[in-house]
Each structure stands twice: as C-alpha cells, then as structure tokens.
C-alpha cells in the first residue's frame with residue numbers, strides 16, 4: 041500500500057540525516073496521499089542508521105494505524121493537525137536542528153533581515169506561544185498542532201512554510217516531503233544567519249525594507265520580475 045509515497049517519505053527521512061538536520065532519533069518526516077486521506081510517517085524511536093522503507097507507518101487522519109509493524113512517530117498528532125488545516129501541503133518534517141531550535145527555545149520568531157530570507161519566506165518565521173501557558177499539559181503533542189494552527193491564523197502557511205514551536209523545535213512543510221526537507225534546511229541556515237546578524241549589529245538591526253522583501257519573494261515565486269516593472 042502507498043509504496044511510492046513510502047519510498048519518498050523514507051528518502052525525506054534519510055535526507056534529514058544527510059543534511060545534518062537531525063542526530064539520533066531527533067526528528068521525523070511524513071507525506072500525505074490527499075485522495076486516500078492517508079499519511080505515511082517515520083516510526084517512533086527508530087535510529088536512522090537502522091531505518092528501512094518497510095518500517096514506514098501508514099495512519100489515517102484520525103491517527104488510526106492502517107499499516108505497519110511499528111508505532112508511528114510521537115509527533116504524528118502534530119503532523120495530522122497540520123495536514124487537516126493547511127490544505128495545500130503534502131509533506132512535513134520535524135527536526136531539532138541546532139540553530140532553529142535555539143530560536144524556538146528562546147521563544148523568538150526569526151525576522152526577515154535580508155534577501156536570503158526573502159527568497160524563501162515572505163516575512164517573519166513565527167514562534168508559537170507556550171504550549172501550556174503555565175498548566176501541566178499531558179497531551180502536548182496533540183496541542184502542538186493546534187497551537188501552530190493558531191499561530192498561523194493570519195499568516196499564509198504557503199508563503200511561510202515553517203514554524204518554531206516554543207520550548208521544542210521547528211516544523212517545516214512543503215508540497216511534498218522532499219520540499220519540506222528543503223525548507224527545513226533553508227530555515228536552519230536562516231536561523232544561523234539571523235543570529236550572527238543580530239550579534240554583529242549589536243542590537244540595532246531592523247527588519248528588511250518591505251519593498252526589497254516583496255521584490256525578492258514575489259520574483260522567486262513567479263509573481264513579478266524586477267524593480268520598476
């Protein structure tokens with residue numbers, strides 16, 4: 041069942057390791073078949089060194105396991121919530137990549153400071169609020185997806201394909217799981233560059249000019265060409 045999607049999701053998972061976005065078992069990738077309403081996701085706790093295509097788990101959008109010998113990732117409820125609410129996405133990845141996780145732990149979104157950012161993200165990459173707001177939340181994996189969706193109430197997930205989850209780490213998405221890995225890689229680079237830029241500017245750095253942001257993002261996404269046109 042879903043053999044092609046399993047191959048792609050397996051490849052996306054292995055790319056997370058190749059691109060050094062994860063170590064040990066600190067992350068997962070998934071992909072959805074929208075027609076069938078089924079999601080393929082990495083099994084929980086399996087080290088990437090031992091991961092096989094046949095280990096991929098199939099779940100429905102309610103979280104019921106449809107196929108697979110292993111338990112789906114503990115982040116499955118978050119992936120499902122995003123698939124249900126962000127209708128254009130076909131793949132999601134979660135990592136604990138260093139630079140993005142630093143921003144997530146600091147509770148700070150990554151402001152658009154330059155054209156490297158603007159080529160891929162049309163504005164600030166947001167950080168969610170605290171998941172629990174002071175209460176002990178036992179089912180926080182379920183809540184994580186809801187808090188991400190709440191964060192995107194007035195943000196288009198197609199033009200900002202990543203989020204930082206407070207006290208946890210980043211989630212990225214795309215039209216499929218491979219594009220989601222690519223967006224996670226770009227996020228990690230932007231997180232590193234933004235950190236250095238803030239420090240070198242000794243706290244006076246402001247977000248980039250809106251015209252420059254528009255020009256770069258819209259040009260890269262086929263919406264306009266150059267200044268003056």
Ligand SMILES: O=C(CO)[C@@H](O)[C@H](O)COP(=O)(O)O
Pocket residue numbers: 065066067068082083084085086112113114115134
């Ligand atoms: O942050 C966590 C656990 O604290 C997870 O994101 C793990 O890093 C990956 O979990 P599995 O996919 O192996 O269940």
